[in-house]
Amino acid sequence: MFSDLSWEEQFLLLGSTLHISSPDLLRLEQISQNISDWDSVLTKAQSTALAALIFKNCTRFSDQNLLPNQVVKTLKANYYRYLSSNIRLYNDFTHAAKVLQQEGLDFIPLKGIMLLDVLYVDYGLRITNDIDLLVRAQDVERVKNVLLNNEWKLVLTHPKKSEFFERQEIFHHPYCLIKNNSVIELHRHVHSSFSHFNINIDDYWSRSVFCAFSGVNGRNFCVEDLLQHLCTHQYTHLISGQFRFSSFNDIVEMLLLHRDQIDWHLLYASSVQYNCLKELQQIMFLCQSYWNSNVPPFFFDGIASPINELESVFLCALNGDQFGVQKALAKVQYQISNVIILSSFSGWKSKLRYVVDDVFPQKSYMVARYKMRYTFLLPIYYLWRIWIGLSKIVLKFTFSKA
Numbered sequence: 001m002f003s004d005l006s007w008e009e010q011f012l013l014l015g016s017t018l019h020i021s022s023p024d025l026l027r028l029e030q031i032s033q034n035i036s037d038w039d040s041v042l043t044k045a046q047s048t049a050l051a052a053l054i055f056k057n058c059t060r061f062s063d064q065n066l067l068p069n070q071v072v073k074t075l076k077a078n079y080y081r082y083l084s085s086n087i088r089l090y091n092d093f094t095h096a097a098k099v100l101q102q103e104g105l106d107f108i109p110l111k112g113i114m115l116l117d118v119l120y121v122d123y124g125l126r127i128t129n130d131i132d133l134l135v136r137a138q139d140v141e142r143v144k145n146v147l148l149n150n151e152w153k154l155v156l157t158h159p160k161k162s163e164f165f166e167r168q169e170i171f172h173h174p175y176c177l178i179k180n181n182s183v184i185e186l187h188r189h190v191h192s193s194f195s196h197f198n199i200n201i202d203d204y205w206s207r208s209v210f211c212a213f214s215g216v217n218g219r220n221f222c223v224e225d226l227l228q229h230l231c232t233h234q235y236t237h238l239i240s241g242q243f244r245f246s247s248f249n250d251i252v253e254m255l256l257l258h259r260d261q262i263d264w265h266l267l268y269a270s271s272v273q274y275n276c277l278k279e280l281q282q283i284m285f286l287c288q289s290y291w292n293s294n295v296p297p298f299f300f301d302g303i304a305s306p307i308n309e310l311e312s313v314f315l316c317a318l319n320g321d322q323f324g325v326q327k328a329l330a331k332v333q334y335q336i337s338n339v340i341i342l343s344s345f346s347g348w349k350s351k352l353r354y355v356v357d358d359v360f361p362q363k364s365y366m367v368a369r370y371k372m373r374y375t376f377l378l379p380i381y382y383l384w385r386i387w388i389g390l391s392k393i394v395l396k397f398t399f400s401k402a
Contacts, residue, residue, distance in 0.1 A: 002290050007034040008041050009318050013290055016050035016245070018120065018253050020057050028057060032066045042071050044320055048245040049127040051078035056125060083124030086116060090123060090214070092182035093131045097216040099150050100135075105143055108134040108208060108219045110187060111233065111250075117213050118220070119253050126246055130183040132173070136205065137188040144175050144186060152177040152184065161361035190229055197232055199274045204229075223258045224267040228280065230254065235279040238310065241325055243317035248291070251283065255293040264296050277302070282310045290314075359386060 002010065011031050014024060035041060045051040055075035058067055067075075093113050100107050108114075112128030120126050135143045148154060155176050172189035189201045204225050211220040221229060234247040255262075271277040281300055285308060287293040316324030360382060366372060370381050 002292070005290075005318075007031055008037065008044070011035060011041060012044055012048065012050060012054070012245075012318065015045075015054040015057050016048075016249060017057065017291070018053060018125065018249060019256065020060075025057065025060055029061055029063065029066060032058075032061075038068050038071050042074055044318075045075065046078060047320060048243075048318075050245055050249075051075045052082045052125050052127070053249065055079045056122070079124045082127050083122075086123040086126070086128050088180060089113060089128055089131060089182050090116060092180055093184075094214050094216055096131070096133075096147060096150070096152070096184060097213060097218055099146055100143060101216055101218070103142075103146050105139055105146065106136055106205075106219055107143070108205075108221065109213065110134055110190070110229070114213075114220065115250055118211075119250065119257065126249070130185055132185050132187060134187045134190065134201075137201075140174065140186060140188050144177070147177050147184065152179045155183075161357055161365050191232070191236070195236075197274055197276045197279075199228075199232070199276070203270070223254070223261050224263055224270065227251065227254050227258075227262065228267060228271060228274075228276065231280045231283040232276050235276075235283055238313065239329060241322075241329060243313075243325065245318075248287065252287050252291040252293055255287060255295070259294055264299055268299055282308075286310060286314055359389070 002013065005013070011028065014020070014028050014031065017024060020028070042051075045054050051074070055072070055078065058072065058075065061067075090113065093109065097107065097109075109117075110132035112126060113131045116123050116126060116128060133143075144154070155178050172192050173185045173187040175186040177184045177186070189199075190204070191197050191199060204221055205219075207222040207225055208219040209222055211218055220226065230247065230251050234244065234251065237244055237247070267280075268277070271280050284293070284295045284299065288295045289308075289311070312328040313325055316322075316328050361369075363375065363378060366378060366381055366385075367375060370384075372378070372381060
């Protein structure tokens with residue numbers, strides 16, 4: 001729980017609260033007086049992308065000398081770096097949104113670019129790397145062509161492993177376009193067709209609501225679907241070892257600002273329907289335990305695995321212990337993507353073809369995946385790919401038995 005964390009860890013989590021209360025701000029000041037290793041705090045603040053939020057809250061301290069000058073300067077530099085990048089991204093998003101609006105094409109901005117407008121308002125407080133746009137599946141090609149006709153350029157995002165893979169898998173974001181160093185990922189779904197979540201994207205569209213983004217009319221998920229999407233997206237990144245603390249901030253703020261609007265019974269029912277209740281429960285448990293988020297007790301009914309299953313992963317990531325993260329993940333009973341994919345094939349020939357093409361994908365994929373400069377080294381990269389795969393299997397087996 002929060003009180004069991006070190007002073008440095010408490011400072012990171014409480015200091016990155018977007019709408020921090022006066023009592024919590026005072027508590028943050030008191031915590032800062034117990035910190036001796038500011039270099040460690042600064043390193044973790046930057047690696048977790050929480051530096052800008054911490055900077056914002058520290059500017060409200062009654063005593064501006066509580067933090068070392070160099071720490072404040074570095075936190076401030078992160079804030080302005082985020083701000084500069086996000087202003088460029090949002091301007092390019094606005095331009096693209098206007099073009100799509102003029103063409104009568106529906107879109108829903110996802111994750112960072114939407115949350116900047118809906119939750120954060122101050123564009124310097126959240127790191128955002130690209131522009132994710134969900135469009136209707138039947139509109140993907142048209143949206144791509146409209147953007148191409150408006151100075152966006154197509155870049156390769158998913159080199160094919162094989163023709164077999166190309167026929168089997170439906171990528172949820174098939175196109176990537178770039179302009180002014182801003183990247184748009186076009187999505188037709190929120191998860192890959194091989195994900196074990198069976199979210200019906202048509203349901204999301206039918207429940208979506210009209211929303212204005214800087215004067216441009218678009219759509220947004222209803223609050224329940226938005227919360228579900230943020231949680232499943234965070235869980236997917238978490239079990240792959242890509243821990244994003246800023247994504248926890250997103251969920252915590254959604255729970256805070258929309259607590260009176262959330263239909264928890266609808267969220268629970270749809271999570272059961274879409275096979276993602278366990279994942280939402282575990283993410284919500286962490287939000288409740290470490291940010292004091294208000295989640296109704298009934299939402300944790302019917303838990304199929306320990307509710308704190310991800311807690312050790314969370315704590316290792318907070319401490320910057322990557323080996324600990326992998327060790328903790330090995331004990332988590334999540335559904336492995338390759339197992340899900342193999343189970344979807346009916347015949348042994350298709351299963352074998354999948355395994356062979358996954359282990360030995362075609363040359364163009366290997367060059368793009370590993371950024372190969374010398375293709376004559378391809379056999380060595382294949383051996384490296386096999387070694388990494390076997391290492392992950394051994395790691396999971398070893399630590400899951402520990």
